[in-house]
Amino acid sequence: MPEPGFWSRARRHPSFVLGGVLSLLFIGSAALSLVWTPWPATEIDVPHKLALPSAAHWLGTDSLGRDIVSQLLVGARTSILVGVVAVLIGLVCGVALGCLAAARRGWVEEAVMRLSDFTFAFPALLSAIMLGAIYGPGIVTGIVAIGIFNIPVFARTARASANAVWSREYVLAARAAGAGPWRITLDHVLPNIASVLIVQSTVQFATAILAEAALSYLGLGTQPPTPSWGRMLNEAQTQMFQAPQLAIWPGAAIALAVLGLNLMGDGLRDLLDPKLARKR
Numbered sequence: 001m002p003e004p005g006f007w008s009r010a011r012r013h014p015s016f017v018l019g020g021v022l023s024l025l026f027i028g029s030a031a032l033s034l035v036w037t038p039w040p041a042t043e044i045d046v047p048h049k050l051a052l053p054s055a056a057h058w059l060g061t062d063s064l065g066r067d068i069v070s071q072l073l074v075g076a077r078t079s080i081l082v083g084v085v086a087v088l089i090g091l092v093c094g095v096a097l098g099c100l101a102a103a104r105r106g107w108v109e110e111a112v113m114r115l116s117d118f119t120f121a122f123p124a125l126l127s128a129i130m131l132g133a134i135y136g137p138g139i140v141t142g143i144v145a146i147g148i149f150n151i152p153v154f155a156r157t158a159r160a161s162a163n164a165v166w167s168r169e170y171v172l173a174a175r176a177a178g179a180g181p182w183r184i185t186l187d188h189v190l191p192n193i194a195s196v197l198i199v200q201s202t203v204q205f206a207t208a209i210l211a212e213a214a215l216s217y218l219g220l221g222t223q224p225p226t227p228s229w230g231r232m233l234n235e236a237q238t239q240m241f242q243a244p245q246l247a248i249w250p251g252a253a254i255a256l257a258v259l260g261l262n263l264m265g266d267g268l269r270d271l272l273d274p275k276l277a278r279k280r
Contacts, residue, residue: 009271016267022260030076039067041074042225050243062232062246063239071227072253078139078228079257082221083208085143087201090150095197097151098158099189102166103181112159116152124149124211128220142221146211150204157200161193195272202265206258213254229254 010016033041038058045065053060059068101112122130127145128137135141165171165188174184215221216230224231229250236246 006271010267013267013271015263016271019260019263019265019267022256023264026076026257026260027080029073030080033070033073033077037067037070037073039070041070041227042066050239059249060243060245062235063243068246068249071232072229072249074227075229075232075250075253076257078222078226079209079212082139082143082146082212083205086146086150086208086211087204089143089147090154090204091197091201093147094151094154094156095158095190098155098160099162099185101155101159102162102189103185109159112155116155119148119152122148125214125218125220128215132220137220137223139222139226142212142215145215145220146208149211150208153204154197154200157196158193161196162189165189165192195268199265199269199272202261202268206261206265209254209257209261 010020043066045061047065048057048061049063049065051057051061051065057067057069059072061067062071097112097116101109124142124146127148128141131141131145132138162185166184168188171184171188174188179187212221212228213230213233216228217234219231219234221230222228232250233247236243236250239246
């Protein structure tokens with residue numbers, strides 16, 4: 001009897017299904033904001049500030065009269081932009097370093113790993129503070145800071161997975177046939193570690209969303225007037241007792257987006273791992 005395909009198994013995986021639904025809602029909200037929002041996200045309407053939910057403003061307005069739904073939709077777009085670019089920076093640079101370390105071994109591997117250890121000493125927040133002091137706070141500063149933090153994560157993941165592939169028989173056969181390290185890396189190593197990198201990218205995407213929200217909350221990330229979930233939380237802290245819903249909505253958006261990506265990452269790990277897949 002043939003084994004069920006990926007999508008057949010995916011539909012029966014509750015973690016993947018729930019994570020996929022939440023992630024699609026997150027991405028769909030960002031896509032919707034490109035073409036439509038109930039109100040302009042940056043439009044100030046002071047006479048209607050702190051309005052309760054109504055037909056005009058579905059989740060109410062903030063302390064400046066801006067529509068909360070519109071800000072949440074555009075904030076999702078900001079989070080995706082920062083997350084995608086930061087993960088791509090980490091993925092490209094980190095995988096290249098990790099594969100280099102696995103292919104060359106010796107002092108090259110040691111140098112790459114020590115460089116990764118050094119980079120780990122500068123988390124996204126600290127990097128953003130240093131970059132902000134030099135170039136000023138902003139969305140680019142946040143992207144670069146989170147991207148730098150992602151590099152050693154992907155480097156370690158790629159190196160560990162690539163080392164396992166380099167010990168396989170088909171790689172030894174390719175080396176015996178005269179294939180060089182880079183040809184083996186492109187033809188054998190990268191295709192076989194792709195599933196691990198996909199799962200890691202999903203997890204780091206969730207981490208990047210949290211980091212972007214934290215940086216914006218501290219004033220180091222996305223700057224006004226561009227909506228950001230983190231800055232919405234920052235602005236809501238002065239109204240916590242008067243209008244607690246101002247903190248509830250962006251906080252819930254961050255929690256659901258991160259939960260969805262983490263659940264989908266866990267599901268992908270189970271579905272793409274041959275040993276775990278056979279158990280299902």
